Amino acid sequence: MSATVTFSVDTAQGPRDVSVVHRRAGSGDPVLLLHGIGHHHQAWDPVFSILAAERDVIAVDLPGFGASPALPDGFAYDLAGFVPVLGALCAALDIERPHVVGNSLGGLLALEMGREKLVRTVTALSPAGFWTQAExxxxxxxxxxxxxxxxxxxxxxxxxxxxxxxxxxxxxxxxxxxxxxxxxxxxxxxxxxxxESTGFHETLAAGRTVQLRDAFAMDTDAVPVTVAWGTRDRLLLRRQGVRAKHTLPGARLVRLPGCGHVPMNDDPALVARVILDATA
Structure with missing residues (x-):
């Protein structure tokens, strides 16, 4: 069953309330699951129960996606806008520095949360940002x-x-x-x-300036990073995983044979094992 949490986020115009729909189950170390652009928390359904057998798992609908309302006026759908909201969400859910797992847009957000040291570990499945301009x-x-x-x-x-x-x-x-x-x-x-994603176009517009492969300083000793890429990813081509490894040499790069851009559906057992290993 999904639930809604509402919390306050400070802005230049004063505090604003943000609501996020999420599904939570299991016990153990907290693991926050972030979906990609245009998707919803049900993207994690193929692996959710497997993970919840060993972890406290929280799958969220990002603001402006799924059943979560759009961000309030004055918020941008970029890293500077999303990451403080996710930090405030963790505080509202009483999870301090969770492990974070993200796919695509969610992987980009997970990496930024790791750079800000808001999380214990990062697992990024086909994260956005390691593209050429043509890609x-x-x-x-x-x-x-x-x-x-x-x-x-x-x-x-x-x-x-x-x-x-x-x-x-x-x-x-x-x-x-x-x-x-x-x-x-x-x-x-x-x-x-x-x-019905109310945040789709603004998020896509914000993504035009994202180019993580050029400069992305992150302490992977303090926050271990795993990057996993499907060999049959048709949206963010798998060679971008090699660029991610070059950008983050301390990260662990994992190949997901036969998996596409959203690999949780293609091989749930493999993806769950990667996540459990990364968050151990």
Whole structure:
């Protein structure tokens, strides 16, 4: 079951309330799970129960995505805007320096939280930011096309397509290497989540200036980092993982054979093992 937590964040205009929808289960060391742009916390469902058997797991809908309301006026959907909100969220949930695991946009946010030493460890699955400008334009163009397609399709058409493996492939093959493994209900829900993401365009616009591979100083001794990349990632190509390793030489780079951009669905056992090892 999901719950909502509301907390205050200081801004130049004074305190503002932010609400975040999340799912929490398990016990042990806290692990915060952050999804990618246009997605929702259910992206972690394939590994959630596995992780919750050994950890206190919190999967969140980032503000402006999933069921979480948009950020209040005056907040930017960039690193400087998101990271203080995530720090305040941890305080509201009474988790001090959790392990953080992020995918895509969530991986970028996880790395920034690590740089700010807000977390114990970082596990980044295909994190954004290690692209060339050409690769960024390709990824952003693909995301815009996905959003436009989800916006134009009537819900009955989405539901009809999701009932077949071919339809699920057409809707989600950009982010999954094995899209037919997603249930029809999950495909409908995530397609609607993409379409209804109030923070989508502002987050994408903020991402145009992100270029972590140029300069990203981080103390990986103080905050251990694991970067994992699917060999069949069609959105952020796997060679970006090599750049991440060059940028963060102290990080551990893990290959995820046969996995796409959102690898939790393609190989839940492998991804869960990577996360449990990284947060041990």
């Amino acid at each position: 960024r334009r390709y990824a952003f163009g693909t995301l815009l096309a996905m959003h436009r397609g989800a916006s134009l399709l009537p819900r009955p058409a989405i539901e009809r397509m999701s009932r077949s493996a071919a339809g699920r492939t057409a809707l989600t093959s950009t982010i999954y290497a094995r899209p037919w493994r997603r249930s029809p209900e999950a495909v409908v829900a995530e397609t609607l989540a993409l379409r």
